Amino acid sequence: MSHTPHELAEEFPELADQMAALRQSDSHFAKLSDEYHALNRALHRAETDVEPTSDDNMVGMRKQRMALKDEIYAYVKAQTASA
Numbered sequence: 001m002s003h004t005p006h007e008l009a010e011e012f013p014e015l016a017d018q019m020a021a022l023r024q025s026d027s028h029f030a031k032l033s034d035e036y037h038a039l040n041r042a043l044h045r046a047e048t049d050v051e052p053t054s055d056d057n058m059v060g061m062r063k064q065r066m067a068l069k070d071e072i073y074a075y076v077k078a079q080t081a082s083a
Contacts, residue, residue: 004044036068
């Protein structure tokens with residue numbers, strides 16, 4: 001099994017515990033996290049030519065991943081600030 005870069009715990013190591021707890025207790029966060037992981041894996045498969053795609057599609061996928069990552073970060077920070 002190959003290593004998939006850009007996993008959330010690697011992107012935000014300081015928030016890994018909070019994200020793990022939120023995945024268990026917050027269905028909205030779990031959905032965001034699942035969406036991020038599915039997109040990240042699809043992008044990794046495209047980048048490694050396991051499932052080739054057009055350059056335009058890869059750019060779009062990267063932008064979508066970045067937007068999701070920003071949304072996830074903001075959500076976790078808001079949840080930890082209100083706790």
